[in-house]
Every structure is written in C-alpha cells, then in structure tokens.
Amino acid sequence: MKLYNYFRSSASFRVRIALEVKGLPYDYLPVHLVKAEHLAPGYADRVGDTLVPALQTDDGHLLTQSMAIIEYLDETHREPALLPGDALARARVRALAQMVACEIHPLNNLRVLKYLKHQLQVEDAAKDAWYRHWVRKGLEAFERQLGLLDGERQAAGLAPSRLCWGDMPTLADCCLVPQIFNGRRFHVDMDGLPRTMAAFDACMALPAFQRAQPSACPDHEA
Amino acid sequence: MKLYNYFRSSASFRVRIALEVKGLPYDYLPVHLVKAEHLAPGYADRVGDTLVPALQTDDGHLLTQSMAIIEYLDETHREPALLPGDALARARVRALAQMVACEIHPLNNLRVLKYLKHQLQVEDAAKDAWYRHWVRKGLEAFERQLGLLDGERQAAGLAPSRLCWGDMPTLADCCLVPQIFNGRRFHVDMDGLPRTMAAFDACMALPAFQRAQPSACPDHEA
Known part of the structure; x- marks a missing residue:
C-alpha cells in the first residue's frame, strides 16, 4: 500500500496510527500541503477532495477520507481490531x-x-x-x-x-x-x-x- | 426509539432519512437550537457533545453523532442496507x-x-x-x-x-x-x-x- 501523506496533517496521522497498530507496511509518499502539492495535476485529478491522506491499495484503488480509510483497513485486516465487536x-x-x-x-x-x-x-x-x-x-x-x-x-x-x-x-x-x-x-x-x-x-x-x-x-x- | 431533533439541523435530517428509509418508527423529541435547549440541564448532562441529533435506543442508550447513529441503525436493522456489502x-x-x-x-x-x-x-x-x-x-x-x-x-x-x-x-x-x-x-x-x-x-x-x-x-x- 502507498500512503499519500503530510507529516503535520492530523488526518494523515490518524491513518498512520491505524497502519502501525495493525503492523501493515506501506510506502510513505509525501504531499507538501504548504507548497500546495495536493492541488497539483497528477494528485488533484485522482483525488476528488484534493486532500491528504489518500491510501492507494495494492490493487490500485485510491481511498480518501481518513475515517473511511481506517474502517476499510479494519474490515480488510481485522486483527488487531480498531472497532469493537458489538x-x-x-x-x-x-x-x-x-x-x-x-x-x-x-x-x-x-x-x-x-x-x-x-x-x-x-x-x-x-x-x-x-x-x-x-x-x-x-x-x-x-x-x-x-x-x-x-x-x-x-x-x-x-x-x-x-x-x-x-x-x-x-x-x-x-x-x-x-x-x-x-x-x-x-x-x-x-x-x-x-x-x-x-x-x-x-x-x-x-x-x-x-x-x-x-x-x-x-x-x-x- | 426516540430522536432528539431539530427540524433545521442537517445532522438531525441525516438520521431522519436513515430511519425513514429503514421504515423504523420513532418518537420525535424537538430540541430548539436557537432557544439553546441543547445546552439546558437534562439534555446537556446526558449528551456529551450537547448537539443534536441524539438517538435514545429502546434499551435506554443515548447515541450521538449522526454518522455513528446511522451505522448503528444499519448494523442493528440491516435491510434496506445503507452501506454496501463489500x-x-x-x-x-x-x-x-x-x-x-x-x-x-x-x-x-x-x-x-x-x-x-x-x-x-x-x-x-x-x-x-x-x-x-x-x-x-x-x-x-x-x-x-x-x-x-x-x-x-x-x-x-x-x-x-x-x-x-x-x-x-x-x-x-x-x-x-x-x-x-x-x-x-x-x-x-x-x-x-x-x-x-x-x-x-x-x-x-x-x-x-x-x-x-x-x-x-x-x-x-x-
């Protein structure tokens, strides 16, 4: 997996935590928000909200919105679970x-x-x-x-x-x-x-x- | 179920849609935001975020945050599903x-x-x-x-x-x-x-x- 990321972005940090808790390896692809790299072609035309983080899955899907990404990781890599069972x-x-x-x-x-x-x-x-x-x-x-x-x-x-x-x-x-x-x-x-x-x-x-x-x-x- | 609600609140409206799509009956309990009824004792001391909506389940739990409430409704009353299967x-x-x-x-x-x-x-x-x-x-x-x-x-x-x-x-x-x-x-x-x-x-x-x-x-x- 590849994570489009900015070190200071809180939403990016959320997904990094989820990946680390689950022990999932990922490539870190920096997107410099202050330099507006999230608005550059190549990123903006693939990510509708033009925000970080975005997670590229191994089969090439680009997922957006940190909580949605974390729920996806939790559904596809169940343990340790980030959501309780009931x-x-x-x-x-x-x-x-x-x-x-x-x-x-x-x-x-x-x-x-x-x-x-x-x-x-x-x-x-x-x-x-x-x-x-x-x-x-x-x-x-x-x-x-x-x-x-x-x-x-x-x-x-x-x-x-x-x-x-x-x-x-x-x-x-x-x-x-x-x-x-x-x-x-x-x-x-x-x-x-x-x-x-x-x-x-x-x-x-x-x-x-x-x-x-x-x-x-x-x-x-x- | 009882839904604490304000007609003009977008977050309340989200939950009303979910309840209606699923055909679940509920009591509508108005909380007038402009009159600050959400900050009054009796509500504010039971709802940590002091916001609407809040959904009281039949066993007395008071649920908050509209998307969390909708996911709860979807998990406890599966059809028609509000989230896809995969x-x-x-x-x-x-x-x-x-x-x-x-x-x-x-x-x-x-x-x-x-x-x-x-x-x-x-x-x-x-x-x-x-x-x-x-x-x-x-x-x-x-x-x-x-x-x-x-x-x-x-x-x-x-x-x-x-x-x-x-x-x-x-x-x-x-x-x-x-x-x-x-x-x-x-x-x-x-x-x-x-x-x-x-x-x-x-x-x-x-x-x-x-x-x-x-x-x-x-x-x-x-």
Whole structure:
C-alpha cells in the first residue's frame, strides 16, 4: 500500500496510527500541503477532495477520507481490531472519533486558517483565539463524553477504560491523539481534561503511536 | 426509539432519512437550537457533545453523532442496507458522507456562524460569503469525486449510479441531501454540479426523503 501523506496533517496521522497498530507496511509518499502539492495535476485529478491522506491499495484503488480509510483497513485486516465487536460499542467509538473529526478538526485546518487571515483579514491573535476556542470546547465535550461512557461501562460490568474505549487502540484514539498534538502546537490549554489526557498518554506509551507521530515521518520539518 | 431533533439541523435530517428509509418508527423529541435547549440541564448532562441529533435506543442508550447513529441503525436493522456489502464500496460511501460531514457542514453550523458574527465582528455579507465559499468548494469536490467513482464503477462493469453510489439510498445520500437543503437556504450557486444534483433529485423523488425533510417535521417553522 502507498500512503499519500503530510507529516503535520492530523488526518494523515490518524491513518498512520491505524497502519502501525495493525503492523501493515506501506510506502510513505509525501504531499507538501504548504507548497500546495495536493492541488497539483497528477494528485488533484485522482483525488476528488484534493486532500491528504489518500491510501492507494495494492490493487490500485485510491481511498480518501481518513475515517473511511481506517474502517476499510479494519474490515480488510481485522486483527488487531480498531472497532469493537458489538454495535453499541462501535457506535460509541465512532461517535468519539467523529467528535474530533467533525466538530474540532475541520475548523482548524490550514485552508480555514488561511481564509480567516486572507479573506476575512482576521488578526493573528484573533485567529489563534479561534483555533484555541474550538479545540478547547471540543475537548471539553470529549472529556464529558468519556465520563458518560465510563459510567456506562461500569453499569454494564465492563472493566474501566485506559484508552478512549477499553484497553486497546480504537478509531477514537486514532483521531484523538493527532488532535492533541495539533492543539499543543497552538498552545491550547489542556488543564482540566484528566480522562482525555490519560487516554492520550496511554496511547503514546505504545510503540505504534510513537512510530506514527510527525517527528518520525520522513518529510518531518522542525 | 426516540430522536432528539431539530427540524433545521442537517445532522438531525441525516438520521431522519436513515430511519425513514429503514421504515423504523420513532418518537420525535424537538430540541430548539436557537432557544439553546441543547445546552439546558437534562439534555446537556446526558449528551456529551450537547448537539443534536441524539438517538435514545429502546434499551435506554443515548447515541450521538449522526454518522455513528446511522451505522448503528444499519448494523442493528440491516435491510434496506445503507452501506454496501463489500469493503471497497463501503469505503467509497463513507468517504462521500465524510466529504459532507467533515469538510463542508462543520464550517457552517449555527455556533460557527455566531462566532464569526459576535467574536470576530464579521459583517453579514462576509459571513454569507464564508458560508457559500465552503459549501460551493465542498460540493465541487463532491462532484469531482462522484465523477471518479462513476468511472471506477464503469471500469468494474457495475451499472451507472443514479444516487451517490448505486440505485439505493446510502449513508452518502443521507449526508448529501441535507447539505443541499442547507445550501439552498443560503442561496449557494448549484450550477455546474449536474451529477450531484441528479443524485439529490433522485433521492427527493423517494417518499422516505420526503417524509424526513424539514417541512415535514412537527417543530417546523416557516
């Protein structure tokens, strides 16, 4: 498999985690977003959303959208599973992933920050405040939801979660960890999010997450 | 089942479509977003993201995030299926859904428009331009992706799609249709999107989509 990727892209990072957790080898094909390589012919005419990541399968299909790619990997390479076996637990994990991927990250990616700066003439301080607002509000919601789910697990007689859901990495962890990296880069206050940050720390203690992080990427820039 | 819902919420509309396509009865519990009922105790302390929709299952679990809810409904009430049977096709449908739910809709929901207006002091004209920019760019990407997928289907010897993917409603249609409704309300130019609008029209010719639309909701306001 080949992964079109940018070291700093959170969505790319999600897929790298999934590949590493599953121990699947892949070629890393860098697409430099700041140099707009994702908009160049050869990429843009094959990838409808002109975004990274895109995963080229061994039979030549080019898959887009990080969560869809991870579900594909999970369906085609089942173990270790990134989604639990029963429908309720799967809904819980997917909803956590979507709290990051639909509520936090879309407001803070590069093209949105550029629009704020260039089209809306927003000053840097206000742009940074926008960034921090959505990440902080989103993570506070995530923390509340983890608390509700911990209560639900306890009521069902399940062991307490160390990661987002249970003790093994899931799609939710694939989404949370890059968001924390991203938030830290913009100095988002992470105080008062003990359950979320404990899940993050437990993930980062795992070699798969270490191998997937931006500083381990071949196109990493300081 | 009980669906916490707001007639104008695109994410709520997605779940209503799924319920109607599957012919599943549900109680409609209105949550008035403009009156901030989603932030009131009794709702906010049970729903971590304090958003609509939330689906209460018959055994009392409160599910959040529209795409996660729809996948849950699809796993627990299999026919008619909203996701295809094979992994590649599922990845295609999920990616289309996420192109709407992760790339377009998050930039244009009520709380974001409020932030632009109140925190960033953006004038109404610039706020409307922001809205139209992201919807239009996102739908242009969606149109390109549908074109790529149509080519892929043809190469694989599959029948041409009438809806987003194939001839039966999928998760992708559940996401696309509310986005078009929403875009029309803000007068987004839909010219030059023939494949996307044909899928929309084919969906809206189906009774399930008619029954799910905002004007059919008990809390509808003109």
